[in-house]
Amino acid sequence: MTKNNIPMNDLLREALQKKYAQEPRLAEDFAKRVSQKMAEKTKRVVPLWVKYASVAAAVVVAFMLGRWMPAADHEETLQTNRPNTAEEKMAAKIVHKTDTVYLDRQIAVEKTVVVHDTVRVNIPVRVAANDMPIASSSDDAPTLQMADMERMMNEFVESRRDIHYTSLERY
Amino acid sequence: MQANEQEMVAAVSRGRPGSHEAVMERYGQEVFALVVKLVPDVLDAEEVTEDAFVKAFRNIRQYNSTKAAFSTWLCRIAYGLAIDRLRQRRPPTLRLEELNVSGEMGAEDEELFIEEADNHQELLHRMLDAIDSLPPEEQILVTMFHLENRPLRDIAYITGEREGTLATRLHRIRKKLHQIMTDYDKE
Known part of the structure; x- marks a missing residue:
């Protein structure tokens, strides 16, 4: 049976999506965790x-x-x-x-x-x-x-x- | 620049209470998403992202809206800090240019193909392994271009490299990945 050739860019994109599948959740967690810390840090920034x-x-x-x-x-x-x-x-x-x-x-x-x-x-x-x-x-x-x-x-x-x-x- | 983005930048530069948090809330996830691809340790990535925002707030007057969107400017700062963090944490890697991988093509101008495997998931895992074998700077380039669909102009701004150089690097990275995948088939 002859195998199909698939465009590498498509495979690359699919692999990257899989690799970073957890990233949106991590980013959301990050946003929640740092909002408090950022408030403290940015207080020190005097315009x-x-x-x-x-x-x-x-x-x-x-x-x-x-x-x-x-x-x-x-x-x-x-x-x-x-x-x-x-x-x-x-x-x-x-x-x-x-x-x-x-x-x-x-x-x-x-x-x-x-x-x-x-x-x-x-x-x-x-x-x-x-x-x-x-x-x-x-x-x-x-x-x-x-x-x-x-x-x-x-x-x-x-x-x-x-x-x-x-x-x-x-x- | 969008009107409310402009207002947001102006508010930060005037030091309006709450403006920093608003910026963080709006762009925090995007910047963190970039950083965590370069700095896989989540705690390190958080720290770099925070530092990037603090640095951005301190230098807010240097932001030039004619050069890039505000989010791209933030990403540029974060990218620089993330690369600095990477260099502190690991030995220097060999850049692709130093390897004997030929090719001077542009970012989009050559279509490479991979022979489909009996099991597509297996092929996908091989591609993941191939991506993981790249240095982080190269991983982030293919990610920004192929996954996030960022224009080459923005990637050039973020990384501080010329568009032409980036196009060549992207082409070489793809050729390298292709070579890894086809070599695997031969084994």
């Missing part, structure tokens, strides 16, 4: 406009507060051993925009510092912005490179073992 809006708002507030405050003394870059005064505690603003930290030049700092993309530390730091290695992008918001900030933060932490971390958290 760019929110970041930019936060930066803009913080810069404006820092600028306004800076106008009301007397200029800070020209102290060392990090004065960590002195108690914080009311002045120091007021009006400190560091905001994070990509790899640059913006400071209000007149104000000492006791605020949240973004040390890394995913880690922020609330820490009392006194900074005289005029002494900072500034790469100025505008008169009102002199900038401090992230690497410099991290270095100073590390030095600061080293020098103050008794520091009170108001918070150290991942977000």
